[in-house]
């Protein structure tokens with residue numbers, strides 16, 4: 001059986017933080033605020049993986065009240081999510097993700113993000129897709145108040 005998972009995340013853009021997306025640090029005058037490295041793309045992928053097997057969300061497994069997760073690389077969280085899914089008999093098949101950001105321009109960084117995610121997830125590079133969209137100035141993302149990400153994954157379960 002193949003199951004599908006969907007993930008969404010949104011983080012505020014703040015001063016004095018690096019902008020980390022898909023494990024890649026992108027040059028930017030602001031970065032994403034959050035308890036971990038606030039990698040909104042990695043979080044959306046992790047939420048999708050957990051969702052495929054109805055295992056709850058990232059906050060349930062890695063609470064932001066736990067000091068162990070302060071500043072942790074979200075790629076490390078993804079590795080742990082893959083282990084959780086594997087323990088339930090799930091095998092990740094593919095990832096398709098979109099980052100919604102007004103700036104900076106992400107297109108040159110998308111292949112590196114897909115590679116880093118694929119490494120963390122234990123997938124061949126051709127099974128991870130990362131795309132970017134600009135909201136053309138609309139809404140909170142268009143005003144550069146935050147960056148959002150969405151992801152879907154396919155997970156095979158059973159023999």
Ligand code: MG
Pocket residue numbers: 009010011034038039040043
């Ligand atoms: Mg998050």
